[in-house]
Amino acid sequence: MDLDPPDAVRAIARKLEDAGYETWAVGGAVRDRVAGAPAGDWDLATRATPEQVMQVFRRTAPIGVDHGTVGVLRGRDMYEVTTFRRDVETFGRHAVVEFADRIEEDLSRRDFTINALAWHPLTGELLDPYEGERDLKEHRLRTVGEPAERFAEDYLRVLRALRFAGQFDLEIEEATWTALRAAVSKLDGLSAERVREELLKIMGQVRRASRSLALYQEAGVLAELYPELEAVTGEPPDAEGSLWERTLRAVDAIPPARPVLRVAALLHAVGMPPARTRDLRGGWRYTGHEVLGARKAEDVMRRLKASNAEIEQVARLVRHQPELFPPDSPDPVVRRWLRHVGPDLVSDLFRLRFALWRAEDGTGGPDDLLERWGMVRRVLRDRPPLSTGDLAIGGEELMELGLEPGPRFKQILEALLERVTDDPSLNRQGALMEVVRSEWLDE
Numbered sequence: 001m002d003l004d005p006p007d008a009v010r011a012i013a014r015k016l017e018d019a020g021y022e023t024w025a026v027g028g029a030v031r032d033r034v035a036g037a038p039a040g041d042w043d044l045a046t047r048a049t050p051e052q053v054m055q056v057f058r059r060t061a062p063i064g065v066d067h068g069t070v071g072v073l074r075g076r077d078m079y080e081v082t083t084f085r086r087d088v089e090t091f092g093r094h095a096v097v098e099f100a101d102r103i104e105e106d107l108s109r110r111d112f113t114i115n116a117l118a119w120h121p122l123t124g125e126l127l128d129p130y131e132g133e134r135d136l137k138e139h140r141l142r143t144v145g146e147p148a149e150r151f152a153e154d155y156l157r158v159l160r161a162l163r164f165a166g167q168f169d170l171e172i173e174e175a176t177w178t179a180l181r182a183a184v185s186k187l188d189g190l191s192a193e194r195v196r197e198e199l200l201k202i203m204g205q206v207r208r209a210s211r212s213l214a215l216y217q218e219a220g221v222l223a224e225l226y227p228e229l230e231a232v233t234g235e236p237p238d239a240e241g242s243l244w245e246r247t248l249r250a251v252d253a254i255p256p257a258r259p260v261l262r263v264a265a266l267l268h269a270v271g272m273p274p275a276r277t278r279d280l281r282g283g284w285r286y287t288g289h290e291v292l293g294a295r296k297a298e299d300v301m302r303r304l305k306a307s308n309a310e311i312e313q314v315a316r317l318v319r320h321q322p323e324l325f326p327p328d329s330p331d332p333v334v335r336r337w338l339r340h341v342g343p344d345l346v347s348d349l350f351r352l353r354f355a356l357w358r359a360e361d362g363t364g365g366p367d368d369l370l371e372r373w374g375m376v377r378r379v380l381r382d383r384p385p386l387s388t389g390d391l392a393i394g395g396e397e398l399m400e401l402g403l404e405p406g407p408r409f410k411q412i413l414e415a416l417l418e419r420v421t422d423d424p425s426l427n428r429q430g431a432l433m434e435v436v437r438s439e440w441l442d443e
C-alpha cells in the first residue's frame, strides 16, 4: 500500500532503518491517507531512543525528549519522531510512559482502532492489529481495548471520539457509545485549553462540523460543557423550524478555514432562550437577544480561555449579526452603520449573515444581502472618515483656534464626525476649522 507521504518521511525512515532502528509512520496522517483524505502532520515512531535519533540527524529539536519526541528538521518542515512507548500507569489524564521495544506495544496504547495504524514508509506494509482499516471502510468507531477503561485513562478521548465520528462519518459502536455516555459527567475535569482545542479542531478540520456537534448534543456533552448551547437545542420550533438545526446548518455553511467565524455561528443564538417572551398574539419574541447573546458568548469564550482577540471578535459578531441597514439606505446610513459595528468586522459579519441566510431555507435573502454587500464595498472604497481619528483636524487645530483642551474637544470632534458622516467632502482642514469657528467659537 502506498500512502504517498512527503519525500522527507521516507528519507527520515530510511536513515533510521539504515542505522538499525525500526521506524513506522503512525497516527493521524496514516489514518487520513487510509481513509483517502489528505494527511495533516506526518509523525514517525521508532525503536531508537531520543538520544539515538539526535545522533542520526544533524538538525533536530528536543521538543519533548521526556516523552520520547525529537523534532527532525527537513527544509522548513519539522517531523516528530517518537520512540516506541508503553503505558505503565495512568491517573485520569496523561498516562505515564516508558519506552517500549515493539511497535505493537506502542499501537496498543492509542485511543481508537482507526488511530492505531502503522505504515512502513519503505516496505509499504500496513500494520493494523485492531482492524482500524476495516472500521474506517465500514464507518465504525471503536476504542482499542475496553472502552470504559480507555475513556477513564483520558476523558479527552470522549471529545476526540465525537470529532472523529463527524470527520470520517463513523457510527460509534455500541459498547464504545455506552462507555462514552457514562464518561461524559467526568468532562468537567478537563482543562479549558484541551476542551477549546477540541472545539477548534472540529471547526477547523471537520467539513460537516454539524455531525460532531449533533453528537455533542446526543452524548450529553453540550449539557455538561456548553449549557448555553444545550438551551438553544431546547428552543420551541418556529415557522422556520428548529433553532438548533438552523445553527448547525449555519456552521456548515462556513468553510473550515474560518474556525472562529464558525464558532460565532455556533454561538449566534445563545441569547435567544433567556430572552424569549410571549408577544401579544401568543407567539414568541426575542427582544434584545443579541445583547444578552453577546454576553453569553463572551462567557463561553472566557470559560474556554480563548485569547482576548477571539473573545472580542465572537462577542461582537453575535452582538451585531441581527442588525443590517435596510436595502435602500442612502450612503450616510451605511456609513453610520459602519461606524456602529466597526469597519474591521464588516466582511466577517456579512459572511456570517450569508451563512445564516443559507441555513434558513431562504427566500429573499441573497439578492438583498449581495446588494447591501455591494453598497458597503462601494462606500468603503472612498475611504470615508469613520472615527474621530480619521478627521482632517484634531486637538492641535482646535488649540490653534484658541480653544482650551478638555472634555469639550471630544464633543466637538464627535460633532464634526457626524457632519462628515453625512457629507465626507467636508473632511478638509479648512472646511472643518470653519465649522468650528462658526459654531463653537462665538458662544
Ligand code: ATP
Residues within 6 Å of the ligand: 026, 027, 028, 029, 040, 041, 109, 110, 111, 112, 115, 116, 154, 156, 157, 201, 205
Ligand atoms: P489530528 O492531528 O487530526 O488532530 P490525530 O489523531 O493526529 O488527529 P494527534 O493529537 O496529532 O491527533 O495525535 C496523534 C496520534 O496519537 C493519534 O492518532 C493517536 O494514535 C494518538 N493519540 C493522540 N491523543 C491521544 C489520546 N488522548 N489518547 C490516546 N491516543 C492518543
Ligand code: MG
Residues within 6 Å of the ligand: 027, 028, 029, 040, 041
Ligand atoms: Mg496529528
